[in-house]
Amino acid sequence: MPHVTIIDRVSLRQVNLPPKVLRTDAIQSFVTQETLLLTLHCSDGIAATGYAYTIGTGGSSVIALLQDHLAPRLIGRNPVMVEAIWKDLFFHTHATAVGAMTSLALACVDTALWDWRAQSQGLPLWQLLGGAQTRVPLYTTEGGWLHLSPEALVDQTLEAQAQGFKGAKIKIGRPHVSEDVARLSAVRDAVGPGFELMTDANQGFNRAEVVRRARAFDGLGLAWIEEPLPAEDVSGHRQLREHTTIPVAVGESMYHPMQFREYLEQGACSIVQPDVARIGGITPWIKTAHLAETFDVAVCPHFLMELHVSLCAAVPNATWVEYIPQLDDITTSRMQVQHGYALPPETPGLGIAWDWAAIEQRQTTHMEIRAS
Secondary structure: OOOOOOEEEEEEEEEEEOOOOOOEOOOOEOOOEEEEEEEEEEOOOOEEEEEEEEOOOOHHHHHHHHHHHHHHHHOOOOOOOHHHHHHHHHHHOHHHOOOHHHHHHHHHHHHHHHHHHHHHHOOEHHHHOOOOOOOEEEEEOOOOOOOOOHHHHHHHHHHHHHOOOOEEEEEOOOOOHHHHHHHHHHHHHHHOOOOEEEEEOOOOOOHHHHHHHHHHOOOOOEEEEEOOOOOOOHHHHHHHHHHOOOOEEEOOOOOOHHHHHHHHHOOOOOEEOOOOOOOOOHHHHHHHHHHHHHOOOEEOOOOOHHHHHHHHHHOOOEOOEEEOOOOHHHEOOOOEEEOOEEEOOOOOEOOOOEOHHHHHHHEEEEEEEEOO
16 A cells, blocks of 8 residues: 555644735725745645735634634645545535635645645646646736826836836726826826736726726726626626726636636626635636636736746636735745746745745744644
């Protein structure tokens, strides 16, 4: 009989990372990234770490869900059984699913399992998952926030263009449509027609207003309008697509592949943006990306560039990585950028080198779960 690896213990940590700049959008501000780290210590000597995040609330609740209900069920399991473990944990917490808290907890486990699998095979994650492309175009969201003046937006975007980015995101949702048009027009005039401008409404509009704004944006050559309506309003997004030629992007506020399926079946989106933490990990993320491919729909994931660069490189229909670094204070690795493209890491596993000394200094929570 071949030797079977088992999970001996699980470490849980929370590290709070304040944003480097003020981040505001149509409905909220980014207070702090509550970074939730889960490490599997396995009998083969591999320590595999996964993570998820919040933007300021709920982190301790995710840790409690992991500590009380999920992590104890990992002890003694074979980490190669990724699908079985995901399904077991999902149904064990079915009373709180589908939703953000359960999906974030599942993501901590699932990303750690895939880190173990890639390390055990000696492969970078993106190659293990398919190795579809060796580089992915990069756009920046480290700027473009809603509180910024048109002049500041122009300066930021010109700087991003000079740095080699192929696009930049501008937040929309100012009180009057004319303000959004003025901001976007100023940036478009400055950067010219060959530079992509993405817009993000953060679910800030109702049906009538988003149609009005989309029509006002005609002629600006926008790459997409992101989260124009509440994520639950599938038919509203379909209606918007009938009234605009601007691609409609959705996904960062969805927590299960079935929710993406509904959008795709109804033709309610042009681009899907699954967030690996919010959808419940790499296992459902990959399923969603392949599902979108069958509809000839592009994948442009939300945030978490350090992990999404590998997932985008794994699938053929990923067309953008979002540049917004947030792990620099607790990692020694950096995402490699070349001529406006993000390059996936070559090291086995997730390709994220955690700075454990910095993590220990910053962590607000640290606990170990072992066999009882």
